[in-house]
């Protein structure tokens with residue numbers, strides 16, 4: 001700890017804090033907008049219509065440039081930071097993007113990916129016109145088509161599928177949603193259960209552990225006010241809500257907070273930690289439990305919080321019949337539950353020093369209520385049973401009582417706000433088994449990465465399959481099985497890529513339809529980033545600028561480059577064409593309320609939402625003489641509330657309770673209020689029970705309180721759901737040995753960490769940002785010097801073969817002490833490729849490859865590297881790098897966790913020096929072996945037909961992004977009789 005750079009950053013943060021305090025002491029404020037931070041360079045918002053800067057290129061002449069500053073939202077990760085587009089008033093083009101000081105989450109700051117949005121807008125390789133395949137799928141033949149032709153063809157297919165009852169043949173598969181519920185709403189209007197996501201290759205493991213505790217699947221740590229910050233992630237550089245969280249962690253550090261980081265790899269985050277633990281991958285839950293055990297054994301937990309808010313009474317009643325249901329009896333049992341998980345045990349599992357764990361536990365114990373914690377991908381996404389990493393992490397917070405406290409960890413739904421849209425279609429009456437198969441009744445999200453295998457099993461087919469912000473061939477494990485499925489027209493009838501850029505998957509599409517980047521589309525957002533609620537607005541900035549200058553725009557294609565569209569207008573138009581006369585009941589959800597019988601416009605959609613569904617916005621806008629929509633178009637984000645506090649403690653007013661009933665353990669049920677719309681279920685709302693009644697609270701010490709949206713209304717230390725649905729042995733927070741536990745590794749195998757991000761790259765789309773590509777473009781394999789010697793790898797840059805269970809890849813070695821011995825690591829961001837003869841895609845980041853199939857399976861070899869090329873952007877001639885890494889995900893088999901459904905990313909691999917003839921980036925994969933791996937992991941599952949306690953496919957209270965009707969939850973008759 002304590003590098004010069006650390007010291008200067010800390011010093012800077014301290015100076016900012018001191019300056020803030022001094023300013024406030026004078027009765028003055030910092031930037032008067034929502035960020036309330038001090039950056040003198042922020043343009044004051046009253047000058048945003050005509051902001052003047054001097055041209056740097058004209059220097060020393062003082063040449064003025066006049067800008068209109070228009071806010072939007074970054075789309076380069078899920079943090080949804082505010083951006084300000086500098087629209088040149090002379091040229092009408094965006095000159096640059098900087099931070100939006102009116103945004104309460106990002107507070108005027110961005111990471112490198114925010115300003116690089118400009119590169120994506122001006123990307124010379126982007127797709128500008130709708131394209132249709134000509135010739136065989138994947139053959140590389142394309143022809144330009146009109147939007148009209150594409151829409152009519154797709155609408156006809158979807159209309160026919162719906163008319164023929166083939167609802168489950170329509171699917172929209174989304175990688176990064178970048179919005180709150182729009183696409184789900186469209187699919188519900190079509191009556192299909194067709195939403196698929198990437199979440200089970202992303203964050204399902206992390207979410208599951210939080211969900212079983214709180215009934216809410218994300219934590220919202222109040223980093224800024226914490227005294228101890230505990231991260232099983234890389235939050236200071238790339239983790240979830242990266243920039244908004246990182247700036248608050250930095251503030252806390254400046255105020256003396258201790259940061260504890262569990263990361264096997266020396267991440268940038270780990271370099272800023274007070275305690276960096278580099279555990280054996282998969283042992284993180286054991287470390288958490290050892291710390292929890294320390295709190296229990298030393299009595300360093302908040303007894304009153306545990307007594308009031310844990311479901312200990314339910315646990316005693318169900319698991320210890322005959323034991324008096326008293327808190328004292330529970331404490332006695334609790335004292336023994338984790339007694340074996342000592343520091344010595346955890347240290348042995350983790351390969352760490354027991355004394356260091358004891359020291360860290362003492363720091364945690366001292367945090368009291370100011371313990372902020374987060375776990376998202378990382379270990380929770382890497383390991384069999386990884387969901388227990390976040391469940392045991394929250395155990396620590398729940399013992400400390402650091403739940404929804406200042407400096408503690410909140411359920412995210414309390415720090416998030418999703419406004420009600422203008423139309424809300426009913427829940428679809430069908431169940432999509434290709435996404436929600438019976439084998440995984442508790443899966444946190446869609447079993448998306450198994451889709452090629454389910455199609456190969458003959459479980460169904462897809463007539464029309466859309467992808468958006470998603471590149472399944474590249475993003476998922478086992479990408480060549482994806483490619484095989486997408487090339488098979490019997491399995492996928494029509495494949496549509498909604499995308500701004502060419503990708504490994506778009507190449508196999510039938511239609512490639514150009515969609516806008518962040519500043520070219522509308523969305524709303526709200527994310528948990530501190531104890532408050534805000535709504536952000538993404539908008540096409542040139543549309544707003546032009547409207548403000550007096551030229552209204554009614555179709556975003558009028559201002560976007562080429563014929564690039566936005567999805568919202570696309571979905572409205574497509575829905576109208578599916579149901580042109582309204583007879584299918586679809587059109588009504590895409591019609592204007594102001595002008596019945598006419599199409600809904602995005603202005604009306606968001607105008608309605610902002611006028612009626614965002615508390616306080618209408619009043620705030622009126623104070624400035626603006627409509628709520630115009631206010632959002634002008635400032636980009638609105639803070640609804642700050643200091644939400646302990647929502648679970650709030651009393652439920654008697655006026656909100658109707659026809660009340662109470663369970664023996666105090667869960668309070670109410671009938672729905674007379675005026676309630678049964679289709680509106682805001683995030684964090686407790687589930688319905690079987691009678692359609694809604695849990696409305698829980699009685700704690702004689703008072704009906706809001707509680708948590710779990711079945712018990714309390715924090716669920718013991719999960720009745722896990723117990724009832726076939727997993728009683730994991731109903732308590734516990735430790736599951738990973739599939740890469742040392743005892744499961746064969747001789748010569750090591751663990752490959754494959755889950756980490758680089759700060760300046762993000763999935764597929766950042767490859768089309770030249771500034772980011774220059775910063776980071778390759779992904780060497782991290783190898784400890786001791787291992788390098790063992791493997792016979794001489795130097796950094798030498799080629800190694802990394803052998804997985806279904807193939808191998810060839811990569812460069814990076815010999816570093818930043819990784820623990822016995823573990824290697826490789827970032828999943830790199831290795832982008834295009835087939836020889838295909839479109840350039842992302843010129844600075846894609847290698848040209850050949851792909852062939854022989855008796856041993858698929859072989860991919862490099863035929864060309866990145867390098868200078870001619871384009872509309874002169875910078876493309878300045879590409880100085882050739883190494884764009886290797887696509888390791890292709891060589892991974894699928895590993896679905898039997899409970900969370902998360903793909904368990906870590907791989908047991910062998911490392912060898914490259915064989916003669918091996919080239920950097922070579923891939924070999926046998927998809928027959930991939931099928932075998934799929935079957936082995938599938939056998940771990942406990943299907944709903946065998947374990948469902950109530951004849952349903954899945955507990956109704958668990959979240960689903962698009963929830964079917966209650967009737968669709970019933971198990972098919974044939975599956976109810978399984979043994």
Ligand code: SF4
Nearest residue numbers: 074077080081111114
């Ligand atoms: S953290 Fe960076 S990439 Fe993510 S939204 Fe903010 S500026 Fe964009």
